Amino acid sequence: MGVARGDHEARGAARGVGAQQATRWAGCRGSRHSNMDKFKEECGVFGIHGHPEAANLTYLGLYALQHRGQESAGIASSDGGRFHVSRAMAYVNEAFNETVLSSLVGTIAVGHVRYSTAGESRLANAGPLVIDCAHGEIAICHNGNLVNAGELKDEMVRDGAIFQTSTDSEVILHLYARSKAPIVEDAVIEALSQVRGAFSLTIMTKDKLIAVRDPHGFRPLVLGRLGDALVVCSETCALDLIGATRVRDIEPGEVFIVGPSGQKSITPFGPAPLAHCVFEHVYFARPDSYVFGQSVNEARTALGHLLAREQPVEADVVVPIPDSGVCAAVGFAEESGIPLRMGLIRNHYVGRTFIEPRQSIRHFGVRVKLNPVRSILEGQRVVLIDDSIVRGTTSRKIVKMVRAAGAREVHMRISCPPTISPCFYGVDTPRRSELIAATHTLREIETYIDADSLGYLSLEGLLTAVGPRSSSYCTSCYTGQYPVAFPRDEAAYLQLALKLDQPGNEERGGSPAAAATSDVEELPRAGVGPREHSGTGNEGQGELIQLERVKR
Ligand code: SF4
Numbered sequence: 001m002g003v004a005r006g007d008h009e010a011r012g013a014a015r016g017v018g019a020q021q022a023t024r025w026a027g028c029r030g031s032r033h034s035n036m037d038k039f040k041e042e043c044g045v046f047g048i049h050g051h052p053e054a055a056n057l058t059y060l061g062l063y064a065l066q067h068r069g070q071e072s073a074g075i076a077s078s079d080g081g082r083f084h085v086s087r088a089m090a091y092v093n094e095a096f097n098e099t100v101l102s103s104l105v106g107t108i109a110v111g112h113v114r115y116s117t118a119g120e121s122r123l124a125n126a127g128p129l130v131i132d133c134a135h136g137e138i139a140i141c142h143n144g145n146l147v148n149a150g151e152l153k154d155e156m157v158r159d160g161a162i163f164q165t166s167t168d169s170e171v172i173l174h175l176y177a178r179s180k181a182p183i184v185e186d187a188v189i190e191a192l193s194q195v196r197g198a199f200s201l202t203i204m205t206k207d208k209l210i211a212v213r214d215p216h217g218f219r220p221l222v223l224g225r226l227g228d229a230l231v232v233c234s235e236t237c238a239l240d241l242i243g244a245t246r247v248r249d250i251e252p253g254e255v256f257i258v259g260p261s262g263q264k265s266i267t268p269f270g271p272a273p274l275a276h277c278v279f280e281h282v283y284f285a286r287p288d289s290y291v292f293g294q295s296v297n298e299a300r301t302a303l304g305h306l307l308a309r310e311q312p313v314e315a316d317v318v319v320p321i322p323d324s325g326v327c328a329a330v331g332f333a334e335e336s337g338i339p340l341r342m343g344l345i346r347n348h349y350v351g352r353t354f355i356e357p358r359q360s361i362r363h364f365g366v367r368v369k370l371n372p373v374r375s376i377l378e379g380q381r382v383v384l385i386d387d388s389i390v391r392g393t394t395s396r397k398i399v400k401m402v403r404a405a406g407a408r409e410v411h412m413r414i415s416c417p418p419t420i421s422p423c424f425y426g427v428d429t430p431r432r433s434e435l436i437a438a439t440h441t442l443r444e445i446e447t448y449i450d451a452d453s454l455g456y457l458s459l460e461g462l463l464t465a466v467g468p469r470s471s472s473y474c475t476s477c478y479t480g481q482y483p484v485a486f487p488r489d490e491a492a493y494l495q496l497a498l499k500l501d502q503p504g505n506e507e508r509g510g511s512p513a514a515a516a517t518s519d520v521e522e523l524p525r526a527g528v529g530p531r532e533h534s535g536t537g538n539e540g541q542g543e544l545i546q547l548e549r550v551k552r
Contacts, residue, residue: 044238200220253272314381322344
């Protein structure tokens with residue numbers, strides 16, 4: 001038994017690009033991701049059992065999940081005796097070609113697209129992570145972040161463990177390898193019983209596919225069927241692409257196993273309050289997917305309806321900021337009766353190798369992705385619809401661009417509440433000190449982005465739009481109240497962030513994250529007036545960790 005590894009040292013592995021060039025590309029990454037001021041996607045996972053073309057279907061599944069992670073892509077397959085693995089720092093279509101895929105033989109496969117939310121962006125951290133231990137070989141694909149990975153890792157390192165990656169997924173593998181449980185699934189359960197936080201996992205052993213979702217159900221994970229084969233993936237859009245049908249969600253806290261002796265489902269973890277990530281509906285998931293049992297398109301359109309009711313405005317045209325603002329803009333236009341026009345056109349072919357000229361063209365970073373349509377905007381009162389404002393820098397540039405195209409008035413409407421807190425559950429967010437809504441009033445943000453008016457959807461409106469099970473959602477990035485305690489080092493980090501928020505602290509824009517972000521401009525100073533945006537009480541349940549507690 002052994003692992004046939006095909007890790008590619010470079011982006012564009014299928015084209016045989018060298019490691020030196022890969023380093024150069026890695027250097028461009030910051031520029032690419034900073035073009036638009038958004039929370040960054042997390043990861044996408046896929047798994048299939050019982051199909052002769054397991055790797056090919058996994059490739060297609062990852063293709064559909066590409067929006068969830070663009071830094072690396074990987075597939076591991078099992079032929080019942082050997083594992084075959086290929087990973088690359090690349091988009092899915094660049095990471096694999098026919099030769100690579102034909103080497104990934106076997107009827108079981110798991111795949112991963114990654115955006116690094118924990119650990120650096122390098123090939124060693126790319127999924128699937130594969131190890132060989134006393135229980136045999138295992139490959140793991142992980143979406144989510146563990147909140148106690150650092151503590152567990154420190155403990156194991158003190159005990160002599162050697163870690164090869166900086167991911168929290170490797171912590172699960174170490175715990176698994178140390179388990180004395182006699183059978184593989186018991187070892188997986190023993191390992192996962194020790195971790196806290198967000199995990200939607202697809203796991204492969206030599207003859208089994210195991211899918212696991214944390215008891216809070218932070219990240220989505222859906223079960224599908226393709227003929228006799230079973231498929232597990234992050235979003236239903238991956239099932240659609242391979243022609244599979246959705247069976248059901250993998251339930252929060254469920255361990256689903258399919259292997260030589262059939263399939264079984266167990267719920268070994270204790271009950272926990274549900275905390276589905278509401279931002280999946282606002283921004284992350286594809287609108288053609290169903291997540292948490294609900295159509296993303298319908299939820300997003302409902303956000304637009306409610307936004308129009310809560311934040312009405314006299315205007316001539318509704319213009320979405322593409323692509324993520326489109327569904328909410330449709331809803332806003334339907335509700336308000338103001339016509340929807342595509343006044344901003346997105347260039348979909350901007351790749352990660354895009355190199356920005358330094359100062360020669362102001363606001364080039366946004367312009368390369370979005371271009372205004374003068375014939376739609378000129379002389380009009382425009383309502384721009386977006387799904388979030390993170391730092392405010394991109395919104396400011398877009399408003400300026402729309403005014404330059406002749407708009408008479410520019411009103412900004414956001415289809416979620418103000419983002420005031422970082423995420424610890426698998427989404428890459430800037431520090432609290434860089435979130436403009438954490439440190440500035442509504443009016444200050446409105447002034448900074450130079451909009452004639454600015455309005456956000458309320459938390460109540462957001463939870464109404466995502467349906468009847470509104471209490472099952474995590475809303476921490478809008479409330480600062482956390483359903484799962486974050487770890488000691490993160491608490492210290494947040495404490496530091498709160499200190500950095502204090503007026504007069506010069507480090508506010510000088511954090512490592514800010515330094516890596518070429519779009520960052522000087523933000524306005526935090527005002528002393530009362531906050532005007534709403535942050536109603538937390539609708540989650542269970543153990544709540546509030547920023548105020550950390551503050552002391
Ligand atoms: S903090 Fe925000 S982004 Fe993170 S899981 Fe909760 S809702 Fe999602």
